[in-house]
Amino acid sequence: MKRWKVNVVDYGFSLIDKESFYLIRNYESVEQRKESQDAFYGSYEWINGPEKDIMNCIDTYNTVVTDNATFLTKLNDEKRTTTG
Numbered sequence: 001m002k003r004w005k006v007n008v009v010d011y012g013f014s015l016i017d018k019e020s021f022y023l024i025r026n027y028e029s030v031e032q033r034k035e036s037q038d039a040f041y042g043s044y045e046w047i048n049g050p051e052k053d054i055m056n057c058i059d060t061y062n063t064v065v066t067d068n069a070t071f072l073t074k075l076n077d078e079k080r081t082t083t084g
Helices: 030-041 051-057 068-083
Strands: 007-013 021-026
Touching: none
Parallel strands: none
Antiparallel strands: 007 021
16 A cells, blocks of 8 residues: 555444444545545556455445544544543
């Protein structure tokens, strides 16, 4: 992922639904996200590698885009609430 300038912040299984998985990525900007994803999902490695196997495991997916300051504030608030 580093080659495509993708910063993976966190990933794992949902706490609510063990059939669901999440992946949180961080980008410098919306434009950089588009460039990075276009490069990655258009790459030979993805198309001729795990694409079909991974996509066959996905029924639905959601994308949420938020600015870092808002996300980090909410994430820190949530951690204080659940651990404090």
